Amino acid sequence: MYALVDCNNFYVSCERVFAPQLAGRPVVVLSNNDGCLISRSDEAKALGLKMGEPYHLVRPLLEQQQVRVFSSNYALYGDMSRRVVQVLSNFAAELEIYSIDEAFLDFSGMSLLAPDLPAYGIRVKKTVLKHTGIPTCVGIAPTKTLAKLANRLARRQATTGVLVLSTSEQWEPALAATPVADIWGVGRRYGRKLQEMGILTGAALAALPEHWLRRHLGGVVGQQLWHELHGQPCQGWNPAEWDEDDQLQPAASRRHSITCTRSFGRPQHEAAVLAEAIATFVARAAEKMRRQGLSAHLITVILGTDRYAPTAGPTTHTGVVSLPVSTNDTAALTQAALHGLHRLRRPGTAYHRAGVLLSGLEPAAQAQLGLFAAPAADQPRRQQLMATMDKLNARFGRQLVGLAAAGVAKDANGQPKAPAWAGRSAYCSPRYTTGWHELWRVG
DNA sequence: TCTGGGGTCCTAGGACCC
DNA sequence: TCTGGGGTCCTAGGACCC
Numbered sequence: 001m002y003a004l005v006d007c008n009n010f011y012v013s014c015e016r017v018f019a020p021q022l023a024g025r026p027v028v029v030l031s032n033n034d035g036c037l038i039s040r041s042d043e044a045k046a047l048g049l050k051m052g053e054p055y056h057l058v059r060p061l062l063e064q065q066q067v068r069v070f071s072s073n074y075a076l077y078g079d080m081s082r083r084v085v086q087v088l089s090n091f092a093a094e095l096e097i098y099s100i101d102e103a104f105l106d107f108s109g110m111s112l113l114a115p116d117l118p119a120y121g122i123r124v125k126k127t128v129l130k131h132t133g134i135p136t137c138v139g140i141a142p143t144k145t146l147a148k149l150a151n152r153l154a155r156r157q158a159t160t161g162v163l164v165l166s167t168s169e170q171w172e173p174a175l176a177a178t179p180v181a182d183i184w185g186v187g188r189r190y191g192r193k194l195q196e197m198g199i200l201t202g203a204a205l206a207a208l209p210e211h212w213l214r215r216h217l218g219g220v221v222g223q224q225l226w227h228e229l230h231g232q233p234c235q236g237w238n239p240a241e242w243d244e245d246d247q248l249q250p251a252a253s254r255r256h257s258i259t260c261t262r263s264f265g266r267p268q269h270e271a272a273v274l275a276e277a278i279a280t281f282v283a284r285a286a287e288k289m290r291r292q293g294l295s296a297h298l299i300t301v302i303l304g305t306d307r308y309a310p311t312a313g314p315t316t317h318t319g320v321v322s323l324p325v326s327t328n329d330t331a332a333l334t335q336a337a338l339h340g341l342h343r344l345r346r347p348g349t350a351y352h353r354a355g356v357l358l359s360g361l362e363p364a365a366q367a368q369l370g371l372f373a374a375p376a377a378d379q380p381r382r383q384q385l386m387a388t389m390d391k392l393n394a395r396f397g398r399q400l401v402g403l404a405a406a407g408v409a410k411d412a413n414g415q416p417k418a419p420a421w422a423g424r425s426a427y428c429s430p431r432y433t434t435g436w437h438e439l440w441r442v443g
Numbered sequence: 444t445c446t447g448g449g450g451t452c453c454t455a456g457g458a459c460c461c
Numbered sequence: 462t463c464t465g466g467g468g469t470c471c472t473a474g475g476a477c478c479c
Contacts, residue, residue: 031447056445099479
């Protein structure tokens, strides 16, 4: 059996932990660049506010209804997520971190619990709430897909927030009551297609032959879905592992890419500004890569023009630079990325977004050596430099030290100032749990 | 003026290799 | 009259998830 533990309205719940006066009031959290609504309290949902809605379109309604608005604060949400996972790790031998606000627990080998699964689920929920202040819902079933379904239905049970679907007698009615587009793995496109074919519920989907799903729902992916809906586990399992800092992380070897992309506050066309932005993104992605003990031999530079312009043609342009030897050295990666940027950029074009993608990842300790390129003599010192940089930035705040290529945006008094390409973030809460100067004040 | 970011898997065509 | 099969790399896009 698997349990899916899903945090309710996660980003809003994180903000409310440190602003308890917002309980019962409508609250929303915006995406980066204050672009869209990406988390809504129940009260905000009741006002008809939709997920992903552009902020500038609903701003008048938000003001009129006195909805509390937050810019996204990933330093806070990431840390709260870590705390939730830490608590969950006490309730199962293995867990999988599925996203920032969800984790699967593997209950196999705990069959003695079977009669008490609902009670166990309630204990999980209560403990997470007590230790972190974050409300959750728990769905328990023999496959991940059915656990997802159980979780969805658990949210409606305001009483307990826990639902167990252990037998087909239990999950079949649940499938029958669920619109097909709400089944995990059926998105908007497939959902519409299935509805047009008269397949309206999860039960109708499960009743089709296995080969039909393989044919119409993305091949192997659809076939797996069929098995999952029939109680036969088919989804992979990517267990979390303890890292050197005693934190649970998704198993590093399974990660295939690391990206850092941002929309700009306003369009940018200057080569120098784009270069500083790209160098900043490389620094962040490389730091993340080092934290996971990986190195990359491919770096992709991404430039995006206006996605919403009424012109045809692609708005995302990418250029791949391959490195002779895989590395996680920020300087080497920056050099490669700036080379890629130079090739990719079209002078005079205004870009709205940019980013980098690191791929061809492998454990840094086992990185393939170059056939012709001897390891640089200063390599050990460079690695030490990166490790020191990471430590300083971790302790004293992001980007305390970095490459000059990433820009040194300071005002006349030497105080840090946002770079030209920075996005909007007008309503950001403090980093209550990760910044010494931003700790929560009580009383 | 204004529309996110980070992932996964799969497919396909063109250019190139032998 | 007639033109293979097995690859890689790059770019782009479609589907899904949160």
